[in-house]
Amino acid sequence: MFTANDFIPSSYSQTIENGSFEWSAPSNIALVKYWGKKANQIPANPSISFTLKNCKTITKLAFEKKNISTSLDVTHEFSFDLLFEGKPKEDFKPKIQKFFERIEQYLPFLKDYHFTIDTQNTFPHSSGIASSASGMAALAMNLMSLEKALHPEMTEDYFYQKASFLARLGSGSACRSVKGEVVAWGQQANINGTSDEFGIEFPYTIHDNFKNYQDTILLVDKGEKQVSSTVGHDLMHNHPFAERRFAQAHENLDKLISIFENGNLEAFIEIIESEALTLHAMMMTSMPYFILMKPNTLEIINKIWNFRKETKIPICFTLDAGANVHVLYPQNVIEKVLQFIQKELIGYCQNAQYICDEIGMGAMQL
CATH class of the missing domain: 3.30.70.890 (GHMP kinase, C-terminal domain)
Known part of the structure; x- marks a missing residue:
């Protein structure tokens, strides 16, 4: 199992100038609820959820390396455009800015690129379904794809656990939208591998009654x-x-x-x-x-x-x-x-x- 320190990279073996990735991530519904949190999006109690299938966010992340010679100021700032269903979404930008500030030490390349984040939901906008979990999970998956391109030696376990860790820093319950049908988040003595810092696939037997619930x-x-x-x-x-x-x-x-x-x-x-x-x-x-x-x-x-x-x-x-x-x-x-x-x-x-x-x-x- 990884800790937060394991998610701070020392260096990357590759460079990449530009490109894009696209991921979908679903919403989830908590069965045991998390309500109350400590600093850095740490839950006050553990939770467990069903991952949903149809209610999801689809996010495309395009990236282009900044030209350092143009302006030193620009290279010291986060640079991104945010589109929701193809149209600029200015009111959501502060949330992404805050997210980038929280995760920069874990993804030190963030200020090297200009990003275009183009996102849409499969469920109706303003339907009252929380889109922060699916949205932050989808963005975290894209950012991890970029990190994997910079560091191809990354293992699958590391990729998914770090994605869940990053998603949590955007929206707590987003860490439960990364991988698995039933996901536990928060330390629980009787469930091996649980962590306050990321969600894990429920590691024990699940009866057929709960398949395709x-x-x-x-x-x-x-x-x-x-x-x-x-x-x-x-x-x-x-x-x-x-x-x-x-x-x-x-x-x-x-x-x-x-x-x-x-x-x-x-x-x-x-x-x-x-x-x-x-x-x-x-x-x-x-x-x-x-x-x-x-x-x-x-x-x-x-x-x-x-x-x-x-x-x-x-x-x-x-x-x-x-x-x-x-x-x-x-x-x-x-x-x-x-x-x-x-x-x-x-x-x-x-x-x-x-x-x-x-x-x-x-x-x-x-």
Whole structure:
């Protein structure tokens, strides 16, 4: 396993003047939630997530070496253009600037190049689906491709762990969007290889019940959240229930190890829904307090509970830090669940919109 110091390169064996790479990276949905962080994007508690397949960001990174003779000032600055769906996206540039500042010691070539970052999402813009995880993961993969071109001897393990490490410095949950179907992030004594600094593929047995698991995302509210995740994380610092919450996350992650092995869907549902409601309970009991669920979020939750009770179909929900509902269920009940969603739930979605997704493998070079 690598540490942050291992990701600081001493020198490169190759030079490259210009070129481009293109990667897609998916969003992910946390099962055990991370809420609260320390300095340098270190999580206050471990988390585990399903990697999604269809909701992803596609980013092309073009690069050209700067002409040092033109201006010494230029060579001491980060230089990049940012396009979103082919159009300049100025309001996102400060986030990329901050990201470059955080990762420069790990990628010392950053100021040597001018970059054109051209990015697009496969899911609707402003759908209320967090794109920071997929976006930062896709950018990290491209930057690692450039580093690999400068240092071809790099191993695959190093490539992916460093990509996850860099993605985390852009957006914490982005480290879970790099590689693997089920990804753990944060130190957990009973899961070998876990680290606060990057995500790892869940290293133990996963029962067939969880293969091709489905996630239908109900778009309850596509507007921007009234409280950003960054602000929400910060409110955990003096939270009256923080320490107990962090302990609970460790306990639930331990329980999932055996649940993933034995395929117990009832126990899975219990933990997943409890985690979702606990996340929102932390928001409601912080100071200042806030509520990101909407009335329709609660209507959907109650409908899911009634449907599960009546049909015994193992469907459950989880939530991100927002109003949208992720409906999770095994592949073998897909027809009945989609009928239920279309008949009972889409009336609670904005413009009747929902997205069908499932477990995916992580980032892919295009």
